[in-house]
Amino acid sequence: MTTMTLAGAINAGLRAAMERDSKVLLMGEDIGPLGGVFRVTDGLWKDFGGERVMDTPLAESGIVGTAIGMSMRGYRPVVEIQFDGFIFPAFDQITTSLAKMHYRSRGAITLPVVIRVPFAGGIGAVEHHSESPEALFAHTAGLRIVSPATPQDGFDMIQQAIASPDPVMFFEPKARYWDKGEVDTDRVAAQLSSEGGASSATDEMAHARVAREGSDVTIVAYGPTVRLALQAAALLDGEGASVEVIDLRTISPLDTETVVRSARKTGRVIVVHEAPSAFGTGAEIASRVTEEAFFHLHAPVLRVGGFHAPYPGSKLEHDYLPNLDRVLDAVDRVLMH
Amino acid sequence: MTTMTLAGAINAGLRAAMERDSKVLLMGEDIGPLGGVFRVTDGLWKDFGGERVMDTPLAESGIVGTAIGMSMRGYRPVVEIQFDGFIFPAFDQITTSLAKMHYRSRGAITLPVVIRVPFAGGIGAVEHHSESPEALFAHTAGLRIVSPATPQDGFDMIQQAIASPDPVMFFEPKARYWDKGEVDTDRVAAQLSSEGGASSATDEMAHARVAREGSDVTIVAYGPTVRLALQAAALLDGEGASVEVIDLRTISPLDTETVVRSARKTGRVIVVHEAPSAFGTGAEIASRVTEEAFFHLHAPVLRVGGFHAPYPGSKLEHDYLPNLDRVLDAVDRVLMH
Amino acid sequence: MSATGPLSDEGLIRLLDRTGARLEDPFFSQYAKDLTDDDLRRFWREMTLTRAFDNEATSLQRQGELGLWVPALGQEAAQIGSGNAVRKPDFVFPSYREHGVALTRGIDLPVILKMFRGIEHGSWVPSEHSFHLYTLVIGAHTLHATGYAMAMDRDGLVASGKPENDGAVICYFGDGATSQGDVNEALIFAAVNNAPVVFFCQNNQFAISEPTTRQSRVPLADRGKGVGIPSVRVDGNDVIASYAVSNWALQYARSGAGPVLVEAFTYRMGAHTTSDDPTRYRTRADEAYWAERDPIARLTTYMENAGILPDEYREEVAQEAKGLGRRTRELVKTWPAPSKTEMFEHVYAEPHATVDAERAWFERYERSFLEAHS
Amino acid sequence: MSATGPLSDEGLIRLLDRTGARLEDPFFSQYAKDLTDDDLRRFWREMTLTRAFDNEATSLQRQGELGLWVPALGQEAAQIGSGNAVRKPDFVFPSYREHGVALTRGIDLPVILKMFRGIEHGSWVPSEHSFHLYTLVIGAHTLHATGYAMAMDRDGLVASGKPENDGAVICYFGDGATSQGDVNEALIFAAVNNAPVVFFCQNNQFAISEPTTRQSRVPLADRGKGVGIPSVRVDGNDVIASYAVSNWALQYARSGAGPVLVEAFTYRMGAHTTSDDPTRYRTRADEAYWAERDPIARLTTYMENAGILPDEYREEVAQEAKGLGRRTRELVKTWPAPSKTEMFEHVYAEPHATVDAERAWFERYERSFLEAHS
Numbered sequence A, B: 001m002t003t004m005t006l007a008g009a010i011n012a013g014l015r016a017a018m019e020r021d022s023k024v025l026l027m028g029e030d031i032g033p034l035g036g037v038f039r040v041t042d043g044l045w046k047d048f049g050g051e052r053v054m055d056t057p058l059a060e061s062g063i064v065g066t067a068i069g070m071s072m073r074g075y076r077p078v079v080e081i082q083f084d085g086f087i088f089p090a091f092d093q094i095t096t097s098l099a100k101m102h103y104r105s106r107g108a109i110t111l112p113v114v115i116r117v118p119f120a121g122g123i124g125a126v127e128h129h130s131e132s133p134e135a136l137f138a139h140t141a142g143l144r145i146v147s148p149a150t151p152q153d154g155f156d157m158i159q160q161a162i163a164s165p166d167p168v169m170f171f172e173p174k175a176r177y178w179d180k181g182e183v184d185t186d187r188v189a190a191q192l193s194s195e196g197g198a199s200s201a202t203d204e205m206a207h208a209r210v211a212r213e214g215s216d217v218t219i220v221a222y223g224p225t226v227r228l229a230l231q232a233a234a235l236l237d238g239e240g241a242s243v244e245v246i247d248l249r250t251i252s253p254l255d256t257e258t259v260v261r262s263a264r265k266t267g268r269v270i271v272v273h274e275a276p277s278a279f280g281t282g283a284e285i286a287s288r289v290t291e292e293a294f295f296h297l298h299a300p301v302l303r304v305g306g307f308h309a310p311y312p313g314s315k316l317e318h319d320y321l322p323n324l325d326r327v328l329d330a331v332d333r334v335l336m337h
Numbered sequence C, D: 001m002s003a004t005g006p007l008s009d010e011g012l013i014r015l016l017d018r019t020g021a022r023l024e025d026p027f028f029s030q031y032a033k034d035l036t037d038d039d040l041r042r043f044w045r046e047m048t049l050t051r052a053f054d055n056e057a058t059s060l061q062r063q064g065e066l067g068l069w070v071p072a073l074g075q076e077a078a079q080i081g082s083g084n085a086v087r088k089p090d091f092v093f094p095s096y097r098e099h100g101v102a103l104t105r106g107i108d109l110p111v112i113l114k115m116f117r118g119i120e121h122g123s124w125v126p127s128e129h130s131f132h133l134y135t136l137v138i139g140a141h142t143l144h145a146t147g148y149a150m151a152m153d154r155d156g157l158v159a160s161g162k163p164e165n166d167g168a169v170i171c172y173f174g175d176g177a178t179s180q181g182d183v184n185e186a187l188i189f190a191a192v193n194n195a196p197v198v199f200f201c202q203n204n205q206f207a208i209s210e211p212t213t214r215q216s217r218v219p220l221a222d223r224g225k226g227v228g229i230p231s232v233r234v235d236g237n238d239v240i241a242s243y244a245v246s247n248w249a250l251q252y253a254r255s256g257a258g259p260v261l262v263e264a265f266t267y268r269m270g271a272h273t274t275s276d277d278p279t280r281y282r283t284r285a286d287e288a289y290w291a292e293r294d295p296i297a298r299l300t301t302y303m304e305n306a307g308i309l310p311d312e313y314r315e316e317v318a319q320e321a322k323g324l325g326r327r328t329r330e331l332v333k334t335w336p337a338p339s340k341t342e343m344f345e346h347v348y349a350e351p352h353a354t355v356d357a358e359r360a361w362f363e364r365y366e367r368s369f370l371e372a373h374s
């Protein structure tokens, strides 16, 4: 076990993946000598060279499009999109090419591309640097959507995503980059070197984690809001409410089983994410839970998310984002029933 | 009252809007001499000239981006995206520029751009020509998302969309283009020429329509699935089940009031759309209904939609899309409770 | 035609004039000098078969057997010429109209119709033919081609020291495509990475109804100047010139010299697709002008005059073409509709809970449905 | 520096050499000949104020008063020169680093900081200054600029017969931006529509850490050749040449001749933003080389030698700069935080049920929250 930040864990995971497989290469803007604007690729250019850590022209569609072409020849490109708000120029390549090539070739072509996206807010950034666009990708079949919330998951999941034969959108909660945690660096190495490693890695990445057990209310969170959910749970513990926290980890596929199991137990579910609630991932989670656990629910599933408004200037982000008070308020509301 | 097809009604609506306001202009691929691949702009180039019916270079981002610039000078560009599957190259312009300019300029700039998108399937088309991407736009604040299901709405709503100061995504159910209906051409003209016409037009466009009253089950549909819902309702009428059909018309804003009112009455709600169910607009509708009518519901809200798979070859589209049998099956399931 | 800008025929490389007379080009002639009479007969055969197949597909569409067809009519020389310059280590990215190129890559032409019959979206295994699937999203594949070429370079397939082992990518797209951001980004990525890719633009003068003047005010080959890659305009109705220029361009790319842009100036003699109505946007006079420049007729005249197109050979190919038409007609009707659950296949390479759940639901639903009705 | 390709200084238009000596250009000199000594003093003043403000903003960021700052350090000549060629009917689309241009458009510089303090995303009314808001999405605004120019053309503001009424658009972007699909589409749309727009690319040699060689292998001005629009490379550290070239380009566009691409070759003397660390990707030697080419120093030398920069004027401007710094420092701290419900304002121009409902909920929530704690 080693102590790492989330950023450091992803960096270490990238390094391990690059050492394991010479076909793994990194592409993006400023990921070379600079090490990325968040330094997630720090040191990799120095150690692996510009052929494997490629500073690309400033064009996101071009980056994803050429990554697709490279992966058609067996490479495993890991693309860094500099900020969430700049993934949109690549939307077409992701939606119509990356997501669909395996299907349209009836399995003849696999595109093991990983797209890393530092996402979500809370860091006092300017416009377009705090977006949470995950729902826009989850709706498209052919993409796997994951988000690690802890250094351990950052380290494991980036390697699992790279090993997976499917395209993976890897959403990194940038506000948590500097949070520290213990990381076991051996387990995922063993998994990936064993027979069927890529399959079991893909499968593991597709499961949620019960981050804290509880019996009265379930809070479903992922990425940046997991810490918030745990804070709420800790606080409510003192007030006699037992909160179960689910760290979703995977958005596509949604691990309905884990969430519904918890919903059946507690009968009260709250989904917390930073993206606007309207038409967000919380709507899908709420719908699925309701479809499958309707007669176990004491209250409707509530969503705590961003508002239906563009991400505001950073002076307002605390109020725009789900915060502890709003989560507690939602807990109060579900407990009223 | 005149009989018109949906395509003809939109064509007539465009013509009326262009006659009413010289600032209205059309932009798109092949909308000039050809009249658009669906002939929705037929005759307009001949009558209004190439300066107002502009055949643009083949680049969707460029079309939307220049439309934004033109609207900054008071023009009201109506953009045609040739097919649903080709809106993705314009995704960035729509999401980060079109949707946000009013907000980021704190109201100093309005962008009255309308983006017409022939959408959804059922016409035996090749890949990328049958997509239903509306959820991907509804999640973004700053855009209004509407879809007419009838010639009357085609005629009225295209004019209302053009009159609205907000950007409007106008999803036209291409499989319904040749369906006929009666159209009153006077009402919307009167509305738009009266004081505050643009506001009342925008407001009207933001309301759903009860297309058929009923008491046992509510089916919520929009665009291409409204006819399907009405067919199901008619069929079930014979079998003793009374189905209320809501033609949503507007997806953003969602007319929760109308839907929830119906849900409280029937206690059973089904949402039918062509887009994949997972993370689709049905999830939002189901969640809102459940949040606001939980204690009136006899069964969970069910969704009947496309599957989590790319739109298949047309030989399979009947099975991929919600069809009459699947709607009836859902009705059976909600009626079980 | 005294068109200017992107519709002018200035500066076109030509090795056969429109009357079928052989021309010399100080630079490019050498890139056609390896062509034997047999090669020319093969070109003629492939152009003839492509057209026969094309016409058959159009009538199948008219008969309701296909949802849509996209004819390559008039573009056979550009396609067969360039396709024949491709060799083993190369890889081809077509757009959606390259039936002639498909033939040169060993695709059994009728197979192309599966996608137009709505059975599936792609019907050959790209790696088996070094020929990628058709891409309908204009320009998207030019970036894939560039990435693929970058990967070939990494894999030691360029300037390896053994020229016969070297490969390059050739990527097809239309005049309309040149306006897309993706195509411009592809040119830029290829230039900066010195990727071994030949961008082969068939300027057939129309993007559906829009003349090339809606995409550019200069010849499309000039796009190469903007990013610093060499470009050539070739008469796309001249199969020998199309071959020579492509042969040069591919050799250039394989040698490690970097990307090339070829503009093959041609004319779409048919409709854009079977849904199109060209009478709305072009004149009969225009069509007649280009009918006189039919690429097959031009090659035929040349070969007749040169005495290298014996009647027996013509007859043989005519029979083959007839046979291909017949086989196409028959084959199309034998293809079974895909099984319903195929729509859940290959969405992901590894199991995905949502797909699995929906598939399971669908199978239950189908069963219950069958039971209820049995 | 003997760089080649996009980092070479070949073919740059220059009217002041780096020692401050005045040069002649056979074509462009005439476009600077209207400059009076007062004009030059204004240039000098504006460059000086821009830099003073810029440095103040950097220190405010260091003190935690701003979330981020984007310095224009080193690019003052390109910005003040071009900004001064803009006149009444013109309209300007900046990217996010054009503080110098903002000054020429009458923006009170401190106002720019509102967006960097996180108060709002844009803080002036574009139509009041003919100066659009900053756009952070690289290249997106180049299309807006093109559309705006097309609209000016329609509105009779181009080649109207009264040159003093004619206008054009000038649109700023960086070297990195030239790779974006949007920028290439903007060039194409502008060319095809003959739109009155001057594309003004400040090649400051870096897109954050990436040298321009990652975007191009030829000078960026060549992009114009690809689409058939005239382009000029100008020494962006020479304020007189920047003025002259922009003056010509805007006149050209206003006259109805169409779009122009200007590449102003300059150097970003500071960090990309206050979050950046240039030591990771460039050398001190490089920075020193360019420090010797400081655009303000160059103009100062010229004006000193010409005797048109009297001490009193320098002192006056120095005081003004100090005052601007002080005022900026003070002002920033007086800005109130926006009220919480401002986040719901201006999402739409007309009422929207979702926004209204969420706002109503939020207000109830805030109230209950206050009540509970009161």
Ligand SMILES: Cc1ncc(C[n+]2csc(CCOP(=O)(O)OP(=O)(O)O)c2C)c(N)n1
Pocket: B029, B058, B082, B086, B089, C097, C136, C137, C138, C173, C174, C175, C176, C177, C178, C204, C206, C207, C208, C268, C272
């Ligand atoms: C991104 C995108 N936009 C629009 C279309 C619709 N469309 C199909 S073909 C075509 C014209 C293409 O013209 P060109 O590139 O010249 O190729 P050609 O069809 O002439 O071979 C258009 C607009 C598309 N397929 N993809």
Ligand SMILES: Cc1ncc(C[n+]2csc(CCOP(=O)(O)OP(=O)(O)O)c2C)c(N)n1
Pocket: A029, A058, A060, A082, A086, A089, D097, D136, D137, D138, D173, D174, D175, D176, D177, D178, D204, D206, D207, D208, D268, D272
């Ligand atoms: C679409 C997009 N991608 C990435 C970024 C992140 N980013 C901000 S500035 C920048 C470099 C821009 O370089 P250049 O165009 O040369 O302008 P400069 O900053 O040098 O003035 C990048 C990559 C962005 N803002 N927008």
Ligand SMILES: [Mg+2]
Pocket: C174, C175, C176, C202, C203, C204, C205, C206, C207, C208
């Ligand atoms: Mg064409």
Ligand SMILES: [Mg+2]
Pocket: D174, D175, D176, D202, D203, D204, D205, D206, D207, D208
């Ligand atoms: Mg730069």
